[in-house]
Amino acid sequence: MSATTRILRALGAVVTLLGAAAAACPAACADAVDNAFVTAVKNKGIEFASPQAAIVAGHEVCDELDLGKQKSDIASEVMTNSNLDGYRAGYFIGASVAAYCPRYRAS
Numbered sequence: 001m002s003a004t005t006r007i008l009r010a011l012g013a014v015v016t017l018l019g020a021a022a023a024a025c026p027a028a029c030a031d032a033v034d035n036a037f038v039t040a041v042k043n044k045g046i047e048f049a050s051p052q053a054a055i056v057a058g059h060e061v062c063d064e065l066d067l068g069k070q071k072s073d074i075a076s077e078v079m080t081n082s083n084l085d086g087y088r089a090g091y092f093i094g095a096s097v098a099a100y101c102p103r104y105r106a107s
Contacts, residue, residue, distance in 0.1 A: 037099040044091050046084065061093055062101035071097075071107070 037058055038051045048054040064074045071093050078089040097104045 033099050037095055040095045040099075041092055044088055046088055046092055057092075058096035058100050061096035062104070065097070065101060065104045065107075071104075 034051070034055050038054050041048075041054055041058075046054075048057065061074055064077075065071070071090075075086065075089040075093050078084055078092060079086060082089070084092065
């Protein structure tokens with residue numbers, strides 16, 4: 001199985017998990033979405049200095065997408081600027097999209 005296929009499968013699981021959290025509690029439950037996001041990335045071994053740092057980084061993914069960057073380019077940047085491998089970088093991008101900018105799920 002290719003790395004891309006593994007990343008896409010992992011993203012599907014993240015989208016389902018975080019989508020359920022977001023749908024259950026639209027605007028008033030940002031804390032629930034943040035908690036689900038932090039838990040999802042932590043469970044994949046993606047560590048940050050603090051939960052807030054993870055949340056900020058997740059929002060930065062959306063900011064980059066808003067500027068027109070491709071997910072694959074953002075994942076490459078994540079790998080360059082962290083100790084994450086391709087799988088975990090892709091997972092982080094998918095979790096960020098699912099939690100904070102679901103409008104980019106299909107792209």
